[in-house]
Amino acid sequence: MYVLQIVLFLRLPNEEEQKIHRIYLKKMAEKGKLKLAGRMSNDSGSFLLWEVDTLDEAKNIAMEEPYYKLGISTFILKEWKIIWNYFIHPPKSPV
Numbered sequence: 001m002y003v004l005q006i007v008l009f010l011r012l013p014n015e016e017e018q019k020i021h022r023i024y025l026k027k028m029a030e031k032g033k034l035k036l037a038g039r040m041s042n043d044s045g046s047f048l049l050w051e052v053d054t055l056d057e058a059k060n061i062a063m064e065e066p067y068y069k070l071g072i073s074t075f076i077l078k079e080w081k082i083i084w085n086y087f088i089h090p091p092k093s094p095v
Helices: 015-030 055-064
Strands: 002-009 034-039 046-050 073-079
Touching (some): 002 055, 015 034, 055 073
Antiparallel strands (some): 002 046, 002 073, 034 046
């Protein structure tokens, strides 16, 4: 799993750019790549969780993210090693 955090809006996206962003996220979700997405409560950025096999795949997805591609935001991409997962059944737990 990889976490993509949109950390800085260079400017706020307009309505059309938001629509393009949402279409992209829906497409990634339909492909099984996007697992969670949401914006920070203070509108300072977003948090996206990708399920991909490699760092290169995660980088490619991040570089195609419309907010980044349109020059609206920057991002941080990190690998996330899940230890606890209660979204699945049976849950994944280290104990």
